[in-house]
Amino acid sequence: MKTILTGLATLGFGVMLTVGGALAQEQHSEAEPTHFPIEKPHQESWSFAGPFGTYDKGQLQRGLKVYKEVCSSCHSMKLVAFRSLEELGYTEDQVKALAAEYDIQDGPNADGEMFTRKGIPTDYFPSPFPNDAAAAASNGGAAPPDFSLIAKARAVERGFPTFIFDIFTQYAEAGPDYIHALLTGYDHTPPEGMEIPEGTHYNPYFIAGKSLAMPKPIDDGQVTYDDGSPETLDQYSRDVSAFLMWAAEPHLEARKRTGFRVMVFLVLFAGLVYLVKRRVWANVAH
Amino acid sequence: MSGGHSTYTPSTGIEKWIDARLPLPRLVYDSFIAYPVPRNLNYAYTFGGILAIMLVSQILTGVVLAMHYASATSLAFDSVEKIMRDVNSGWLLRYMHANGASMFFVAVYIHIFRGLYYGSYKAPRELLWILGVIIYLLMMATAFMGYVLPWGQMSFWGATVITGFFTAFPIIGDPIQQLLLGGFAVDNPTLNRFFSLHYLLPFMIAGVVVLHVWALHVTGQTNPTGIEVKSKTDTVPFTPYATVKDGFAMVLFFILFAYFIFYMPNYLGHPDNYIPADSLKTPAHIVPEWYFLPFYAMLRAITFNIGPIDSKLGGVLTMFGSIAILFLVPWLDTSKVRSAVYRPWYKLFFWLFVADAILLGWLGSRPAEGVYVVMAQMATLYYFVFFLVIMPVLGLIETPKRLPNSITEAVLAKSKGGAVPAGATAAPETKG
Numbered sequence: 001m002k003t004i005l006t007g008l009a010t011l012g013f014g015v016m017l018t019v020g021g022a023l024a025q026e027q028h029s030e031a032e033p034t035h036f037p038i039e040k041p042h043q044e045s046w047s048f049a050g051p052f053g054t055y056d057k058g059q060l061q062r063g064l065k066v067y068k069e070v071c072s073s074c075h076s077m078k079l080v081a082f083r084s085l086e087e088l089g090y091t092e093d094q095v096k097a098l099a100a101e102y103d104i105q106d107g108p109n110a111d112g113e114m115f116t117r118k119g120i121p122t123d124y125f126p127s128p129f130p131n132d133a134a135a136a137a138s139n140g141g142a143a144p145p146d147f148s149l150i151a152k153a154r155a156v157e158r159g160f161p162t163f164i165f166d167i168f169t170q171y172a173e174a175g176p177d178y179i180h181a182l183l184t185g186y187d188h189t190p191p192e193g194m195e196i197p198e199g200t201h202y203n204p205y206f207i208a209g210k211s212l213a214m215p216k217p218i219d220d221g222q223v224t225y226d227d228g229s230p231e232t233l234d235q236y237s238r239d240v241s242a243f244l245m246w247a248a249e250p251h252l253e254a255r256k257r258t259g260f261r262v263m264v265f266l267v268l269f270a271g272l273v274y275l276v277k278r279r280v281w282a283n284v285a286h
Numbered sequence: 287m288s289g290g291h292s293t294y295t296p297s298t299g300i301e302k303w304i305d306a307r308l309p310l311p312r313l314v315y316d317s318f319i320a321y322p323v324p325r326n327l328n329y330a331y332t333f334g335g336i337l338a339i340m341l342v343s344q345i346l347t348g349v350v351l352a353m354h355y356a357s358a359t360s361l362a363f364d365s366v367e368k369i370m371r372d373v374n375s376g377w378l379l380r381y382m383h384a385n386g387a388s389m390f391f392v393a394v395y396i397h398i399f400r401g402l403y404y405g406s407y408k409a410p411r412e413l414l415w416i417l418g419v420i421i422y423l424l425m426m427a428t429a430f431m432g433y434v435l436p437w438g439q440m441s442f443w444g445a446t447v448i449t450g451f452f453t454a455f456p457i458i459g460d461p462i463q464q465l466l467l468g469g470f471a472v473d474n475p476t477l478n479r480f481f482s483l484h485y486l487l488p489f490m491i492a493g494v495v496v497l498h499v500w501a502l503h504v505t506g507q508t509n510p511t512g513i514e515v516k517s518k519t520d521t522v523p524f525t526p527y528a529t530v531k532d533g534f535a536m537v538l539f540f541i542l543f544a545y546f547i548f549y550m551p552n553y554l555g556h557p558d559n560y561i562p563a564d565s566l567k568t569p570a571h572i573v574p575e576w577y578f579l580p581f582y583a584m585l586r587a588i589t590f591n592i593g594p595i596d597s598k599l600g601g602v603l604t605m606f607g608s609i610a611i612l613f614l615v616p617w618l619d620t621s622k623v624r625s626a627v628y629r630p631w632y633k634l635f636f637w638l639f640v641a642d643a644i645l646l647g648w649l650g651s652r653p654a655e656g657v658y659v660v661m662a663q664m665a666t667l668y669y670f671v672f673f674l675v676i677m678p679v680l681g682l683i684e685t686p687k688r689l690p691n692s693i694t695e696a697v698l699a700k701s702k703g704g705a706v707p708a709g710a711t712a713a714p715e716t717k718g
């Protein structure tokens with residue numbers, strides 16, 4: 001049976017590799033690509049990767065600053081409440097002050113009027129546009145997507161056999177890798193003969209086409225950091241990607257911490273049950 | 287086997303009192319303590335217990351999720367996110383439930399392949415097998431409807447595509463689809479009825495599981511030799527032997543389950559389902575959950591018309607046929623020998639079938655273009671040839687290996703006969 005199995009496995013691998021090769025060759029015309037993204041994102045190193053990953057609070061604070069000063073003029077983040085920013089290392093008062101920077105629509109009051117008030121920690125980040133149609137109208141027909149889950153809502157396909165190795169390397173950072181690649185991927189010149197539709201911008205890392213409606217949103221020196229971190233496009237992109245991962249998965253640290261305890265328990269328990277099993281079956285040939 | 291006499295003897299007064307009125311303790315004792323199981327069961331036989339515990343896990347996490355979930359199109363997505371962000375341990379519940387569905391299917395596929403390998407469907411276990419196929423069908427319906435509940439892009443478009451299959455049938459197709467949807471397109475009525483059914487079906491599964499286990503306890507389990515139990519030395523009592531072995535396998539399975547929950551919770555899902563459903567934006571590739579991919583591949587493999595049957599109906603019939611055929615397996619296999627262990631050719635074709643199913647799964651995740659289509663057609667062909675040609679024909683022409691006379695003989699031959707003291711075979715009863 002072992003020989004049959006190995007035979008089959010080799011056969012299966014052989015077939016898949018040939019087909020994979022055939023397909024790779026199919027992607028030919030540089031000017032008219034049919035599969036996106038044109039370039040796969042690079043795998044960056046993230047503090048929150050791996051079984052013991054944790055968020056780097058300084059980085060999240062910088063990412064929040066980038067979001068507030070740059071991205072938030074176009075992108076909403078409706079599911080994130082100010083109160084949760086305490087997880088980034090801010091004190092209650094700092095969060096209160098931060099929320100108060102925003103004007104929030106509320107009401108109706110007793111007179112039936114809508115009114116505007118200062119934000120409080122239980123409010124959510126307000127959206128830059130009143131609705132999706134308005135957002136699309138102001139951005140050349142493409143509404144900037146909401147940011148609450150963007151880091152989990154984008155993942156470039158890894159392909160065979162990488163997707164199998166990913167299980168063992170615990171690769172779960174496709175989202176931030178993608179955002180980082182997209183933000184730093186603007187300054188390429190499109191290949192000769194490629195037509196870029198009016199009002200869109202070439203970016204070989206964009207997952208859904210050769211160009212997107214978002215112009216290069218951020219560049220070197222645009223946001224001031226007060227912790228001495230480099231004020232470069234690459235650093236901004238890293239920080240905002242990490243921040244967006246936190247926004248999408250705020251309980252990541254608790255998840256991995258709990259996971260470790262559960263795994264240790266299960267492995268020890270499995271060992272004990274195995275010993276019992278051996279003992280019980282010791283005198284029975286089976 | 288359990289049709290035989292009960293060995294339960296109530297010892298205390300209370301037990302006697304209950305036993306005379308509602309012999310539930312007797313039922314439990316006879317089914318899970320004294321119940322004799324073949325002594326040579328391997329770990330492939332532990333997946334029944336694993337499936338049971340996964341069903342319980344899905345129901346427990348599901349009931350709590352339902353306390354926080356809102357089945358209205360305008361609320362569903364955000365209510366799931368509220369569970370993920372604000373409900374205490376909500377992320378754990380939701381990841382357990384979503385990954386639990388995947389693990390449930392991992393277990394059921396191993397369980398089904400185990401059945402195919404050891405010939406578990408053969409007389410007298412035909413009804414046991416059919417009940418299993420019904421459970422599998424109900425699981426598919428439950429998982430499909432569950433996947434619609436978070437109301438992401440794949441929820442919406444998956445529901446649109448899958449309910450669209452029914453329109454392939456002439457005359458009855460459209461009414462069936464409208465009944466499923468509660469309208470002409472996937473919308474609020476669809477979400478509401480899917481939630482209702484998603485809550486209901488797991489309990490129907492639990493009901494069929496009871497019948498499945500009942501049928502099992504009438505015929506007894508098969509075993510790797512495929513030879514029926516002949517004497518007392520062939521079996522050991524369920525407790526402690528099977529309980530501890532099943533228990534060990536369950537803990538190992540939980541390690542796998544926990545690995546996904548805590549380290550790769552979104553690996554088995556689709557990123558598009560984190561985008562709220564939008565009826566105006568079709569995703570680039572609509573792909574079902576991984577456990578449906580082989581069937582999806584077969585559906586799309588039919589790209590040609592066959593006489594009056596157009597390719598769409600052909601695809602749908604092929605897909606439904608691929609599951610319906612499982613009901614006929616007990617009568618398609620003509621072999622007198624039950625277990626693949628003694629059938630060298632069947633063993634080969636069986637493993638090819640496993641590889642074929644995995645290949646189909648991978649093809650289901652590829653776009654239906656180019657070489658993929660041809661590969662899917664070949665793989666679909668083998669799927670059906672395995673059941674419709676190989677199973678019936680092989681049983682007639684294959685020369686099986688020599689069968690041992692009994693389970694005990696097989697077991698003792700394996701552990702080099704004399705090495706086992708004669709008394710050992712009797713030990714189980716004195717211990718039980």
Ligand code: HEM
Binds near residue numbers: 355436555
């Ligand atoms: C046979 C057992 C079951 C299976 C296979 C199953 C499967 C699923 C699946 C695949 C999802 C989508 C998960 C996601 O991607 O988010 C889901 C969601 C859900 N299920 Fe179940 N389920 C089962 C039992 C139940 C039961 C018994 C209940 C309630 C009593 C329930 C309540 C829910 C709720 C409220 C959701 C939506 C929340 C969410 O998406 O996480 N499930 N189910």
